[in-house]
Amino acid sequence: MALEASLGTLPKVAEPPQATSERPLARGLLVGIALLFVALFLLMPLLVVFVQAFSSGLDYYLAALSEPDTRAAIRLTLIVAAIAVPLNLVFGLAAAWAIAKFEFKGKAFLITLIDLPFSVSPVISGLVYVLLFGTGSLLGPWLKAHGIEVLFAVPGIVLATVFVTFPFVARELIPLMQAQGTGDEEAALSLGASGWQTFRLVTLPNIKWALLYGVLLCNARAMGEFGAVSVVSGHIRGLTNTMPLQVEILYNEYNFVAAFAVASLLALLALVTLVLKTILEMRFGEQIAASRKH
């Protein structure tokens, strides 16, 4: 079906000579396999989330979402993202400024270190904070004596989220700002602008779309992180459960419809992220240097 459709609409004008392209039949077959694979592996999981979420009707769906523990989970997810994303935004700007506008030794190594959290299992990202703040750790007794709760509380969840989303903004900005060079900033400075004015009026407009792109991806991951947060959260209902953890709890209680209802909100977030990301790539592709790297 998809195969015939694609065969029928192959542009006649741009038809390349046979020797440097595949035969129409082979092309149709390849497109068909690709579409089938995407439908089976990408589209169907997305679809099943919404089908299951609404399987008991709209009323049940809304009731599941307005349940107090679920609402607390939604609130916590928003709070965590609202802290973690700005932190990594500021870091991304600082790191990109230092790396792209200056020459110094060890730069390549620094970039590798910034990417480090991407190659660490989410579970280990959580574990590192358990080892740092848990009982039996160096800081554990001191924290306990001062009544500060990090693990199994909101600060631990924020820290784990900051860790897993650490590179997102920086890695969007660094290649772009490196490509843009320092000419614009030097011109602004030579015309008498202050350092802050140069950043705000020259650099920021140059990088705003890449910045937004990075923030978008950072936010999607911050709200959806499961493994790292699961390790440090302690799963206290209504207190330290984020949305993904609430999905797990509801699912393990065989409350499938409610689990998929919460999951549908996260899936919606993913869809919105994808749409915005695609729009940014289409309209401002030139100004998002590393767009294809994700």
Next chain:
Amino acid sequence: MALASARVRWTRSSVIPGFGLTLGFTLVYLSLIVLIPLAGVVWRSAELGWVQFWEIALDPRTLQALKISFGTAFLAALVNSLFGVLLAWVLVRYRFPGRRIVDAMVDLPFALPTAVAGIALTAIYAPNGWIGQLLSQAGVKIAFTPAGIVLALIFIGLPFVVRTVQPVIEEIDAEVEEAAASLGARRHQTILRVLLPALAPAILTGFALAFARGVGEYGSVIFIAGNIPYVSEIAPLLIVIRLEEFDYASATAIAAVMLGLSFSMLLIINLVQAWSRRRFGYGA
């Protein structure tokens, strides 16, 4: 004077302000959030001592979990290399209705939270699910077996291969193919002997990225795996189980082994990329 010359040695002077401030902040933040906590894992493993460390690392359940994690991730990365390259090729070279949507959909696994992917895949492949039903009639079981783990990791890893290979296909000069064709190469010869070698480093990088991600993946796997020790229990899950038993030593040792293996992978990826840039003039 001495200070100024010392500074010149590792950084070139510049009229742009804010170097000390931004680099200082970068280093402090990086140390506090990433480096010091990660060093904690190394520190706590070292505290265990060599003998105890290997005792835990070579414990049969740990070994089996590591084997399952690396084995399933390897299989999934292999499948993704095949279909990822095919998808990248189709997306770059052919025009068909819905191409832009398919292109955007490829990033879904990056955007969809892993727990959501996990329960969705389980719902599809469980014995009463959409596809699971059909398969169970044929006597095939996917959910709650190692095959389910591979399936989840295929979902998670696909964009890594597509997004690494896609830009390299875009960069291939048409002249290369024209030259091959004008020299009498058949299309399949051009593909196998001209195009594929040029794509190989990118495919390898995509494979390694998907593999590395698959080894550490947790959220999407635990729902569909069934989590039976020695059969379908992945290494990250075993870390969580040990932590819940307050057995920090075991959790740390398993984590250290995984970190060591992941960083070796990262090193290999970087070497492949450097080699590829030297060999073909463009990296992956």
